[in-house]
Amino acid sequence: QVQLAESGGGLVQAGGSLSLSCAASGRTFNNYNMGWFRQAPGKERDVVATITRSGEGRYYADSVKGRFTISRDNAKNTVYLQMNTLKPEDTAVYYCAARLGSGYYDSINDYPYWGQGTQVTVSS
Numbered sequence: 001q002v003q004l005a006e007s008g009g010g011l012v013q014a015g016g017s018l019s020l021s022c023a024a025s026g027r028t029f030n031n032y033n034m035g036w037f038r039q040a041p042g043k044e045r046d047v048v049a050t051i052t053r054s055g056e057g058r059y060y061a062d063s064v065k066g067r068f069t070i071s072r073d074n075a076k077n078t079v080y081l082q083m084n085t086l087k088p089e090d091t092a093v094y095y096c097a098a099r100l101g102s103g104y105y106d107s108i109n110d111y112p113y114w115g116q117g118t119q120v121t122v123s124s
Contacts, residue, residue, distance in 0.1 A: 031100055
């Protein structure tokens with residue numbers, strides 16, 4: 001089992017940038033596919049970006065392509081989400097998630113392990 005802790009959320013003006021981090025416990029981080037998801041008020045939780053165990057495979061939701069970058073550092077047990085050119089519609093609680101195994105996973109139902117979330121608010 002892995003435990004996840006997000007950090008880096010906050011308030012930023014539209015057009016600005018934020019960087020989120022997710023630190024994972026345990027010694028087998030490189031066995032986990034990782035993902036970032038978000039949930040806006042009154043909406044379902046949706047995928048933002050995912051990354052394979054090695055970091056070579058990445059998936060992005062259409063709404064964030066070209067603006068967000070997911071990366072990971074397996075030596076530091078950490079996955080990152082760099083968010084640029086933020087828009088008010090990016091406002092949400094952002095969650096880090098993990099699942100064992102190889103392959104590509106971009107559905108909320110694919111991930112059994114979740115962090116507590118971090119709030120990102122983008123003002124117009």
